Amino acid sequence: MSMLKAYKFRIANKRYEFAHQVSRDLVNRFGLIAFEDLSIQNMLKNHCLAKSISDVAWNMLVTLTSYKAASAGSVVIPADPRNTSKMCSRCGIRVEKTLSDRVHNCPHCGLSVDRDWNAAINILRLGLQSVGIKTVEACPF
Template sequence: MLKAYKFRIYPTKSQRTKMERTLDLCRWTYNQTLAYRKDAWEKEGKSVSKYETHNLLPTWKEEKPELNDVFSQTLQNAQERVDLALKAFFRRVKAGENPGYPRFRGRGWYDSFTYPQKDGSLVGVDVGLESFATLSNGETIANPRFFREEETELARVQRKLSKAPKGTPERKKALRMVERVHERIANKRYDFAHKVSRYLVNRFGLIAFEDLSIQNMLKNHCLAKSISDVAWNMLVTLTSYKAASAGSMVVLVDPRNTSKMCSRCGILVEKTLSDRVHNCTQCGLSLDRDWNAAINILRLGLQSVGIKSVEACPF
């Protein structure tokens, strides 16, 4: 169950000034976005998505540096308000009504801003070997490869263990050295999974993972060592219990075809493990295969909680 809390705040004079400045910059972003989409439609007959307007923000920040003082997702939320207003307008037109076109906001007519870092934020997570995880928003989390880092040291202490005669103090000492290396690797994995799970829960209200069968994957001897070196199950477990106490939700989805399916048009594109880019011959979508999978995981996760339609693909 997701919880919402409402608090009354009493900002200082400087805080009030900063909040008013944020409102003004959000209002500017709203008007600029509405003007861009209006011009694109009137001059070119082109419908612009909210994701395309998100991509305009870096250029606008160069032209108007004060926008850098506002959190990026707060500015994106202003653009999403434009998107919602236009969708409502066209829906009413289609229903036979005669609604007014969304208006530009003057001073005093933009009175709220949002930090959408968690409430309502959604993400699909594709775990892998190239990157530890790829998120449906395109972010990647590097694979630390703790076992690989310690492999040389582990081989050294295991050689000492194999050479030490059984029942001798030297063998006991060598055994403790081997155990310490394994413990160090396990602690690093556990700490890393804790940090990543906290990062996800702090940012997102719904987190979708694939329901992977790690034991079956370990039967692939070519990948078994690499799969054992990552903490996929640990990540899901830690994220799940953190989410339960934070009012977030973790959902597990069927992993079949998440890498093959095009996140834009839905056709299956066959790939080998060495194919790192998804190239769709049907709609032309080309992006990292793990990012494509993460978008599909998010879509399936939303469907599993009863949301049937979502703009999951940002292209």
């Protein structure tokens, strides 16, 4: 085996082991896990992002978490990714952003929080709603 193949094999094994560790931790800690139902194949068509998306192995993490959750009695919910980072997690108003905007600033309710944190709250709310749990307030802030 060439040095390059051995290197790629070692990196792939590290990625696989890391995904196993993270998925096991998620299943051990949570009874409900919500993931954005992203179209990874479509995202890989963007040649600027394809290598980075492949490197983090999103599909592998979701797959491993799903099968471990099924055997542990946990639930994995795919959440519709539309507008999860644009919708304000406190008041629900849609705040337009570009991809370079890293902070969610709502002009309606004044919430200022990291864009990814705002999206995570919205994804969790969608996951809870999909199993019939109504959320009174979107954000505890």
